[in-house]
Amino acid sequence: MAVVVAVVLLIVLAVAVLAGASRRSDRKAVGLSRETRRRDAPNPLMGESGDDTLSGREVEAAALAGRTSTSVAVVESAPLAPFVAPDPMALGVTRRQFFNRSLVGMMGFGVSGFGAACIAFLWPQGVSGFGSKIKVGDVTQLLADITSNNGFLYKPEGRMWITAYPNGAVEKARATYSAQELAGMTSGVDGGFDAGIIALYQKCPHLGCRVPNCVSSQWFECPCHGSQYNQVGEKRGGPAPRGMDRFAMSVSDGVLTVDTGTIIQGPPIGTNTTGQEAEGPNCIGSADH
């Protein structure tokens, strides 16, 4: 009998121990001590009055319900005010605008300067000297200068020789030369001068040597290979393929202008409009007629 009573007491005691342990494990599940739960009393999850009678499971259930709630609070916003553009004068120039405008201005200035330099480089300049039209001078004065220089007048700025063309040979010349050449050659007849004028390129048509005059023969005689030309540049001997080249000429109001940019090929071999023979000893060999 005593054994039965003892067993019953043990069972009752075990049940009481198990119930107490279960209650403590619920509260420990939320990780809160008694003191902490007391401080958290205002937390709604713990109860308005700080009631610590809520179990851990109840707290977790309440938190889960809060997270999974699908209700969305709709907040009414105030009506939008109409847009009013700000006054630029009131705003002034911002720092961003200042830098942007400065950058664009400097780039524009640089591009403009480069463009102006290119245009200035490509703009046709006033050309003078060889290759341009040279106003050589008054025909009367030129004829006087030719005479005083033993029949030949050299103009280095035009790389040319100026000589007189006899008026008596003009008719033959008209049948041989172009209008550009004749303008100077016939100026004596047309203008009432003692002779006309012819402008010859100093470059030998053979291989390009500068052809000097020969005072004794009154011809041009090339020292390179011996080509010879009479006083008006018609070939008289040597290996040259033609007479001396000459420039286009024009005479206006008695003034001769030579276009050194327009070189006219010399007359073909055999052309001899003046019939001028060597007037003295040749400077280079002898003429090959």
Ligand code: FES
């Ligand atoms: S270059 Fe004048 S004759 Fe040859």
